[in-house]
Amino acid sequence: MRKIFILSVLFLFAIHAQAIKEKKDLVTIQITPDHYDWNYKVGEPAHFTISLFQDQQKLKNIKIGYEIGPEKMPPIQKDSVWLKDGSAVIKTPGMQHPGFLSCEVRVIIDGVLYRNLINIAYDCEKIQPTTLLPKDFRSFWEEQISRMREYPMKSEMTFIPDESDADVKVYRVKISHYARGNYLYGILCIPNREGRFPAVLRLPGAGVAKHTGDKELARRGVITFQIGIHGIPLDLKPETYIGLQSGALKDYMYYRMNDREKYYYNRVFLGCIRANDFITSLPQYDGKNLAAYGGSQGGALTLVTAALDPRVKFLAAFYPALCDIGGYAHNRAGGWFGAKELTPEEIQALAYYDVVNFARYIHIPGFYSWGYSDETCPPTSFYSAYNTIKAPKELYLLKETGHWRYLEQNAKVNQWLINELTGK
Structure with a gap:
């Protein structure tokens, strides 16, 4: 089994713990899960509705790419879809163990790449550590x-x-x-x-x-x-x-x-x-x-x-x-x-x-x-x-x-x- 330690230097150059969200993109990618509280039970399917907005109006006939999978892990779904009427629904079977499922959407408009990602929770209150406690x-x-x-x-x-x-x-x-x-x-x-x-x-x-x-x-x-x-x-x-x-x-x-x-x-x-x-x-x-x-x-x-x-x-x-x-x-x-x-x-x-x-x-x-x-x-x-x-x-x-x-x-x-x- 590969043993991987996760510690990024990228966070040193990003907005750190005291950060306040201020930036707003010209085009907004909206990802809406079908559960209002974003919480799901293990084994339960989920639906994501994807919409694009500019000037508070939906953008139509735009092709977006998406990836869905356990957060930070390789995606289990990867595809593209046209937002013919301004929105599209993506279905996923969900997760079979407690954790978080990521839905990432990317789109290029007028040569500019836009991206958004959200995670939904699967029985997150049941997530337990993998790290063991040393006896001493x-x-x-x-x-x-x-x-x-x-x-x-x-x-x-x-x-x-x-x-x-x-x-x-x-x-x-x-x-x-x-x-x-x-x-x-x-x-x-x-x-x-x-x-x-x-x-x-x-x-x-x-x-x-x-x-x-x-x-x-x-x-x-x-x-x-x-x-x-x-x-x-x-x-x-x-x-x-x-x-x-x-x-x-x-x-x-x-x-x-x-x-x-x-x-x-x-x-x-x-x-x-x-x-x-x-x-x-x-x-x-x-x-x-x-x-x-x-x-x-x-x-x-x-x-x-x-x-x-x-x-x-x-x-x-x-x-x-x-x-x-x-x-x-x-x-x-x-x-x-x-x-x-x-x-x-x-x-x-x-x-x-x-x-x-x-x-x-x-x-x-x-x-x-x-x-x-x-x-x-x-x-x-x-x-x-x-x-x-x-x-x-x-x-x-x-x-x-x-x-x-x-x-x-x-x-x-x-x-x-x-x-x-x-x-x-």
């Missing part, structure tokens, strides 16, 4: 955290007057990590008034970028600490991050992934715990209400932090990455997009970093949000983690969305965090 999973991470804490935490806070205002004080933060000369950097936002406040650890999507902090939640009475994961300052020139993105830190997610103690995400996961060490040391922190929050890579880090750190009482995650990494070896979609052959050593090491294994140890309330049509973090992968979580969970599902989110989702998660952290 908990003890391994307890040892890693203990090793980190052998090196004392020291922090430096630099006030940023240009970013601060009457409501929020903003600081650059530099924290000693787990070895001499190794640092964690972040942006701290504190409500500019007397009192003690709940806190949110903001975890970044993939890539190499400058972070500016979360002042919106801080204005509402919450300390926010947004961290970078690469051990580089967050006040460098933009071209520096671009250079690192395409140079020294290109493909960072592959670094030493055959060694469970030296894999790149080892220091990243530990950095999330160290960030909480810093938050809980602040005199302005209320001492009891701490949440983790992020999307994509940040969603993965959110679930990891919630599993490893009992100080975290709430979590909010959008379309988490790194879920069921080995899914492709079982002929189904796994976490992240792209493909790489895995060695036995890599398979063994990556089980300690697979989010589905952290999901087994989450016992706190969580807010989750995503869509069915995510091509970067396939829903088969993150449902394998979501279904493993037994703690209270609220899902805000917007089926059409992919690896992006609406402003309404941001407003929803912020209100959920405020309600949970303040008890309002």
